Amino acid sequence: MYFPLEYDEPVFRPPSEAYSLILQLTLGCSWNRCAFCEMYSSKKFKVRKEEDIIKEIKEVASISTDIKKVFLADGNAMVLSTAKLLRIINEINKAFPRVTRISAYALPKDINSKTDDELKQLSEAGLKLLYVGVESGDDELLKLINKGETFNSTVDGLQKARKAGIKLSVMILNGLGGKNYSAQHAENSAKAINLIQPEFLSTLVLSFPYGEDHFKKRFKGDFKALSTLELIEEMKIFIENLELENSVFRSDHASNYLVLKGNLNRDKQKFLDNINSVLQSPENALLRPEWARGL
Numbered sequence: 001m002y003f004p005l006e007y008d009e010p011v012f013r014p015p016s017e018a019y020s021l022i023l024q025l026t027l028g029c030s031w032n033r034c035a036f037c038e039m040y041s042s043k044k045f046k047v048r049k050e051e052d053i054i055k056e057i058k059e060v061a062s063i064s065t066d067i068k069k070v071f072l073a074d075g076n077a078m079v080l081s082t083a084k085l086l087r088i089i090n091e092i093n094k095a096f097p098r099v100t101r102i103s104a105y106a107l108p109k110d111i112n113s114k115t116d117d118e119l120k121q122l123s124e125a126g127l128k129l130l131y132v133g134v135e136s137g138d139d140e141l142l143k144l145i146n147k148g149e150t151f152n153s154t155v156d157g158l159q160k161a162r163k164a165g166i167k168l169s170v171m172i173l174n175g176l177g178g179k180n181y182s183a184q185h186a187e188n189s190a191k192a193i194n195l196i197q198p199e200f201l202s203t204l205v206l207s208f209p210y211g212e213d214h215f216k217k218r219f220k221g222d223f224k225a226l227s228t229l230e231l232i233e234e235m236k237i238f239i240e241n242l243e244l245e246n247s248v249f250r251s252d253h254a255s256n257y258l259v260l261k262g263n264l265n266r267d268k269q270k271f272l273d274n275i276n277s278v279l280q281s282p283e284n285a286l287l288r289p290e291w292a293r294g295l
């Protein structure tokens with residue numbers, strides 16, 4: 001089937017954007033320095049020309065105007081100026097009148113660089129959801145992984161987006177600090193999430209696409225990887241400390257050993273009971289084996 005867009009690979013999108021039109025506004029990630037992340041290590045960050053993006057929107061619309069969701073790629077299209085984002089979003093709305101949701105990955109610094117009014121304009125134009133890799137709420141760990149964010153910058157940015165009416169899907173990285181930072185990572189991540197109150201929360205498990213030694217070289221501290229049960233113990237501390245009003249929670253990414261799905265705080269006790277039974281009798285636990293996790 002003919003499709004008019006030629007993507008600059010690799011292209012990443014959240015699982016929930018599987019049926020969205022993916023438009024690359026930028027290539028790579030403008031930060032590209034997090035110790036655990038290899039997503040865009042093969043790409044040099046680049047802002048694509050607006051005329052090329054608008055041409056692509058028109059080409060897709062010439063085939064079908066029946067697009068309901070659009071995801072703005074790559075790593076942080078939100079780094080673009082508000083004026084440019086608004087022009088592109090307006091073109092999307094014109095080309096696809098049935099569009100209901102425009103979304104993108106974002107870094108807290110991208111959000112913080114915009115005023116409340118600018119965020120409101122983006123939200124009203126159709127930017128309805130931002131996906132943010134918070135990774136951790138622990139300042140010491142955020143420094144060790146070179147995230148370029150702090151507890152405060154993360155909470156401030158994400159609260160600002162929510163205030164503007166933009167929904168948030170945030171991710172915490174289980175095991176990120178290894179044994180030395182596990183408890184503080186879990187506790188401070190929960191503190192940050194409680195202040196943000198995201199609509200969607202998920203946890204992924206730290207993995208080592210280029211091997212553990214490669215990660216250790218980039219981690220600016222003493223990293224000792226957690227065992228499977230220690231990862232689950234860290235999840236227990238994290239969930240115990242969460243106080244959420246109404247967040248959809250998922251730990252069902254391919255990297256997770258223990259799948260948990262539900263709503264927080266509604267299902268908090270159910271999750272903790274599940275975790276406790278795994279910790280008490282790991283031999284009877286339903287954990288995903290390595291081969292099933294594809295790692």
Ligand code: SF4
Binds near residue numbers: 029033039075133
């Ligand atoms: S900001 Fe996100 S995409 Fe960029 S390097 Fe860090 S984790 Fe990867």
